[in-house]
Amino acid sequence: MSIRFFTLVFLMTSAACPAEDLVEFLSGSKITGTVKQIRKQQKEFDFEATIGSRSTVRTYAFGKVHAVTMKGKRFVLTPRTDAATVVPGESASRSKSQIDQLIQTVGAQPPDWLESTGLDYPQSLDLSWPLKPPDKGWNNQKNMGQYIWDVINPNPSRWRSGIKLVYHCMSLHEGQAELLQRDMQTLGRMYFDLMQDYPRAAFWFQKARTSKTSRGGVALAECYWRLGNRQMAMAQLNTGRTLGGPGVVKLLGDMGSTDMAIRLADQLARTNVADQAFLAAGDALRKAGRFDQAISYYQKVLDSGAHRNEDYEKRFKARARESIEAIRLFDAADPASVTDGTHTSFSTGYNGRLDVAVQVANGRIEAVKVTNHQEKQFYSALTDTEASILRLQSVRGVDGTSGATITSQAIVNAAAKALAEAAK
Helix, strand or coil: CCHHHHHHHHHHHHCCCCCCEEEEECCCCEEEEEEEEEECCCCEEEEEEEECCEEEEEEEEHHHEEEEEECCEEEECCCCCCCCCCCCCCCCCCCHHHHHHHHHHHHCCCCCCCCCCCCCCCCCCCCCCCCCCCCCCCCCCCCHHHHHHHHHCCCHHHHHHHHHHHHHHHHHCCCCHHHHHHHHHHHHHHHHHCCCCHHHHHHHHHHCCCCCCCHHHHHHHHHHHHHCCHHHHHHHHCCCCCCCCHHHHHHHHHCCCHHHHHHHHHHCCCCCCHHHHHHHHHHHHHHCCCHHHHHHHHHHHHHCCCCCCHHHHHHHHHHHHHHHHHHHHCHHHCHHHECCEEEEEEEECCCCEEEEEEEEECCEEEEEEEEECCCCCCCHHHHHHHHHHHHHCCCCCCCCCCCCHHHHHHHHHHHHHHHHHCEC
């Protein structure tokens, strides 16, 4: 740790914060507000930002923050390096040997915060973690998988201790091949979904020998792409034959292989994931600027009579309607034509209504905030999608966060409505 780092920690913990602090993220986005609390052991801090009359407090890990400015002085927390991969698809191109070396040197090493992170879990938790929980019903205080889903994933302040807990379970499962493989896959998912730490996610997916057709296999392909090698990603997807599910449609769209994404979505038309595939195809076409075709795929969801259940039908049709509406509002959603101030709207996320506030000044988007939501497993999409809109200064061309397309696009749809409704 550097002296500058400890100086920052001292300032954040020992003095009252001024009204406007500045946080600069590794993605390049910035946010102003007030640092509320610092937790040195967990290497994270709580930050309060205000949009309009509403204040929200978020927890940010030091590892995702580039710099903090306090009392007129700027302190770098995490230098930007060649290994940073926080901007989708914009990493420097790397050869296969460079990717392999990155995964083995960076990915194989535990993060610097792991040792100082304490184990924090309920004593009732069954750390033997059988592949199939023996108890009937849902018990997130006993079953590890359910504890991760219900308690760890929705709470950023628990992400590091959750990862530490999985490492601990691995030490308890030594010699039990099936359990260790599951543990490694879980570590890969947590590094991928929660931390966007692609070298470590790739390392654990590889070590678990994750199947190409599994969700983890698709995530491994995305790791390769985000680390800078598209060819490795396509090889992992095994594009010479029928591909996987909606997650592959989404990834192909993000990678710019729009026509391939559409062909796969059409192959999935007669499956029980057709709605999700069509939504992902619409998102791919929307990202590519092929708006009429995007609308046609969203319309397929509205016209479908085959849904897994009533809840899924309601959720997916709402998302399709709102995506069509957002496309029709894109021209009006240009921040250059929007009045100054804070503008709000809402859309449908994975678990229900999601509210967004967009602050505009002098023709620029100054802040995007999800002010209310019911999301759980896709929590990381909240800050990542906000940062993408800020970086692009537009609601066009925003990638869905890895594994969280519905939540990401809900933010985009709500932001588009908020901007369009405030156009001059």
